Amino acid sequence: MKVVILAGGLGTRISEESHLKPKPMIEIGGRPILWHIMKYYSEFGFHEFVICLGYKQYVVKEYFADYFLHTSDVTFDLANNQMEVLNNYSEPWKVTLVDTGLYTMTGGRVKRIQQYIGDEPFMLTYGDGVCNVDLNGLVEFHKSHGKIATITTVNIGQQKGVLDIGSDNVIHAFREKSANDGAVINGGFMVLNPEIFGYLKDDTTIFEQGPMQMLAEEGQLMSYYHDGFWQCMDTQREMKKLEALWQSGNAPWKIWK
Incomplete structure (x- = not known):
């Protein structure tokens, strides 16, 4: 199963760092948070990644092109x-890096990588959370x-999409979070069937709005708490x-050794 990672946003809320590099390339412990996310998936046997790029996409491409320079000792015989x-x-x-546009919304980014997924379920998450x-x-x-x-749901006070979840784990409503809301939220780490692409129209589609709301209304959105x-x-x-x-x-x- 392939893992799609959304890594193309502008990262305006952490502009102290993101003016130099895309947010997923901001380092934790000397490694990009994107690397931490991929490493975590890899420990469960998921090794094939499709990364949706946009803002400063060349930084991510250069990182993987020179991966051994970042992670190994080298000898140069000039x-x-x-x-x-x-x-x-x-x-x-196996990492596929796709320029999905500078200002493309989240749903549009997923739509753009459809050709790399094919007719099979896939995993989706954001490039800034562990x-x-x-x-x-x-x-x-x-x-x-x-x-x-299926989306992983968590109960943490963040400005994310809020969910109305029934006792059967079916998500009955999806809405934007208000300032003092304590409800369960969308934590990313999703699993999607290929039918999801039918809910994504174009670059203006925000995954967390129209598509999520429609899936919830149709009883097609499940919570994994x-x-x-x-x-x-x-x-x-x-x-x-x-x-x-x-x-x-x-x-x-950090579940790896």
Whole structure:
């Protein structure tokens, strides 16, 4: 199953960092948060990624083009114009980087990568959040109910989409969050059937609005509730919080050795 990551936004709420690089390339523990997300998925056996790029997309492309320069020791033999990569460790990843436009909305970005997904279910998440959700459990739950979409839901005070969830885990309504709302929210880490592309019109489609609302109205949107760790990185304060967790040696999303 392929993993689609939304990594093309402007990151205006963390402009102290994002004026230099796209938000998913902001580093936690010396590695881009995008790398942390991919590493987490990879630990569950998901190794194929399609990354939706936009703002400063070349930074992400250059990072993967020079991946060994970022992660390994190297010897440069200048006289012979040769480079030797030392202590080489290669992630088992296949990464497709797609320029989905500078101002394309989230739904439009997903629509643009349809050709790289094909007629199969896929996973979708945002390129600025980490968690310790059981991804295998998430996929099994999605397969069990037969609906078009499953989203991981969390109960944290963030400015995200709010959900009205029934006792059967069917999401009956999806709306934007108000300032003092304490309801369960969309935490990303979704599983989607290919029918989702029929709900996405063009570059102006905001995934979290029309498509989500329509799926909810049709009873095609399911909740996989996660009561463990989840944290997005919308602000510099949240970036520092994630960095402190990493430096403490107790980062909940670090499940690899």
